[in-house]
Amino acid sequence: MSTKQKTKQLFNFIPVLLLIFSSCIDEDNTPKTLPAVSDIEVGLHNNEIGVIDDDFHFNAEVLAGDLLEAVQVDIIQRSEENYEKEWSFQIIFTDRIEGLKNASLHRHFSIPAEAPRGKYDFIITVIDQNGTSLEEVREINIIDAADYPEVSPYVSVFGIDKIDAEGKSGFNNFYNNGNFQNPNAAFFSKDESIWSTFQIGNTKGDGIMYGLLIKTSHNHKPENIEEIDFNKVIVTEYLEHNGEEEVFVLKNNRDTGHWNYGPVLKIGAEKDNNLPDPYSITESKDWENGSYYYGVVYTNLSYNRSTFKYITFEIKGF
Structure with a gap:
């Protein structure tokens, strides 16, 4: 094959490479769909109260952008609040969530006995298998059982x-x-x-x-x-x-x-x-x-x- 023919074939191949490269760029730039969360209940009847060393109720409806990976809950101290000591809490849910398009969460877990009283950020993170995540922040007031309010509408x-x-x-x-x-x-x-x-x-x-x-x-x-x-x-x-x-x-x-x-x-x-x-x-x-x-x-x-x-x-x- 002559040099001229090789050069011609090379120039014919360049547009193909550019097309493939352009397609890859377009694919990489395609925005991914975020997951969503709704119908959140933090505490019994959504009262946003957690009792130390007692059962805690958490509900949510989650919808994936692609498929669900996990739902993570973090209880984090607020900078403007005063606490007896430093403390945080994390729990990750995957059971009856991972690999699904949507899920109804009805979960119970205990507020640890060492948790200091006070108001905290209750952070819900929905993690998607497509690499995206969505964060929703609510409030939780952690109290002793003796301080449970008489009125909790x-x-x-x-x-x-x-x-x-x-x-x-x-x-x-x-x-x-x-x-x-x-x-x-x-x-x-x-x-x-x-x-x-x-x-x-x-x-x-x-x-x-x-x-x-x-x-x-x-x-x-x-x-x-x-x-x-x-x-x-x-x-x-x-x-x-x-x-x-x-x-x-x-x-x-x-x-x-x-x-x-x-x-x-x-x-x-x-x-x-x-x-x-x-x-x-x-x-x-x-x-x-x-x-x-x-x-x-x-x-x-x-x-x-x-x-x-x-x-x-x-x-x-x-």
């Missing part, structure tokens, strides 16, 4: 009715304590109405509860009433209690006269249910198609304890 009932445009409904026909009744129809449409059953257990004294509907695009899920940004939320109901001397269950039908439900809110209404002074549903809160958080937030003012719960569904028809 939690969401004991969370049910939703959908009332259609013709006024037809059914008991918790949309959602009931953790389950959509028809996952393929987990949405509300314009002119349908949302009608809920909320109950807050183990409360006393003074407290305030809100039902909230919030566009997920606002990235706003308040965990107590002080965190609520009323420029971003649609109030579906408001309820307060005062001077309750005994521990009781707060029910949102308390002031409605109905046997089970709070007030109704129509999807597309001009004003919300922040009674007696409703807010206009305009500007950043204006109705639109898309994903919404729906939840209940409660704060006990007498004992400075809060609880909350959110779900997500679509709104259509605008």
Whole structure:
């Protein structure tokens, strides 16, 4: 073969090499999908309390970008807090997680006897087999058993009715304590109405509860009433209690006269249910198609304890 022919073949081969090299670069630059975590419960009824030398409850729903590797929990001291001594804790879960696309975690572990009392960061890390990870930070208050609060409110009932445009409904026909009744129809449409059953257990004294509907695009899920940004939320109901001397269950039908439900809110209404002074549903809160958080937030003012719960569904028809 002549030098000229060899040179020609070499130049013909160069574009192939460049194409392969370019493909490798594109592949390396393709962003990897991050894992996700939702429905987190830190402590019994999500009370964010850990009792020294006792069982601790942790729940979460995790979804992989590719496939799950593990879920890691770290309990880390905060720089602004004072503790009797230095201490940290780590536990890694792989059983019924590794190699799965999604998993429901219901785990129990003990808070070690040597743990000093105080408030800590409770860090949840979801680790994916594609090399990515996602971190979510919550709070945990580690206490002695003798210091367990008399009042530790939690969401004991969370049910939703959908009332259609013709006024037809059914008991918790949309959602009931953790389950959509028809996952393929987990949405509300314009002119349908949302009608809920909320109950807050183990409360006393003074407290305030809100039902909230919030566009997920606002990235706003308040965990107590002080965190609520009323420029971003649609109030579906408001309820307060005062001077309750005994521990009781707060029910949102308390002031409605109905046997089970709070007030109704129509999807597309001009004003919300922040009674007696409703807010206009305009500007950043204006109705639109898309994903919404729906939840209940409660704060006990007498004992400075809060609880909350959110779900997500679509709104259509605008």
